[in-house]
Amino acid sequence: MTNQKMPDYETIRAAVAGEKWAVAKVVECYQEEINRQATVRKRQPDGTIKEVIDEDMRQHITMKLIEALPTFPLEELEKQSRK
Template identity: 55%
Template sequence: MKEQECTLNLHTIEAAVAGETWALGKVLEYYADYMEELATVEIGQPDGSVKKIVDEDLKQQIGLKLLEEIPKFPLEEAKKQAVEE
């Protein structure tokens, strides 16, 4: 994703916590670059150089863990903070 094209607003977060598919997709899209960064590993090459690759299995695991944690998001705290801003 080039620059942050996707934003997460309170409505999207509420929908994601409620399990709405479109909102879960937005959350995954929002964190796609970060998940890719976390899943990037360095592989030593025979010539001594190091090659960076994205471990797609690890990236998938990170995405699944994110989806598991979304229902635990402290929504009431986020709503209070949004009202204060």
């Protein structure tokens, strides 16, 4: 993963609660990693290989992230923030 900044606690808490603005912010934060994971190598007609983002895969990964947000372990994050 690159040096992306994790969303702040309040944003994560709001995303876990289903706030649309917060979910969008979390997805935006991880967009670079999502794109990296959805990148595939495709052979071109001239025989060269080109890396492209598979849009279906990108959307699938994004949906999995959104679906997982309600199960995010907030308690662990709260413990870490107190230290």
